[in-house]
Amino acid sequence: MNGRNRVADLEQYTRMNDIIVTGLRIKPRSYAKAVTADHGGEPSELEANSVEQQVAAFLQSKGIDVDCNNIEACHTLSRRNDDKTAVIMRFVNRKHKTALLKQGRKLKGSNVYLNEHLTKSNADIARKARYMKKQRKIQTTWTTNCKVFIKLNGGGGQSVGDQKHRVTG
Secondary structure, X not given: OOHHHHHHHHHHHHOOOEEEEEEEOOOOHHHHHHHHHHHOOOOOHHHHXXXXXXXXHHHHHOOOOOOHHHEEEEEXXXXXXXXXXXXXXXXXXXXXXXXXXXXXXXXXXXXXXXXXXOOHHXXXXXXXXXXXXXXXXXEEEXXXXXXXXXXXXXXXXXXXXXXXXXXXX
């Protein structure tokens, strides 16, 4: 393994306990306080809550079990648009992350998604694999423990890992 691959593997390893939540409207507390101060009212409970509490409340409203005691950190990422922002959640244990990802199917139709926190190179591989699935060049693709897997048409599942040429071709 060369130095560049080792650094990439270590970078991905540091993200192993993270989930990215996309498509959720998060109201910053400072914004909620400013708006309600202008109108002479108190912020609603949701507006006064932290990002972590807002995400947990949304997930629980969809029937997804999440225990805030298992969340090490939760904050928004830089915004691409002002309406919806991505949120990163870091869990104290990888098992809690995996349990939450398994419940992600309950979000179907909500336009809110739970994904693993992949490095740029692994995210590019996953994106190309999804594109190949749309083109029906492969049967399906998924990620597990921040590794990208594909299932070939008529074949078994394979880890893409060091075999990046399989996805780019």
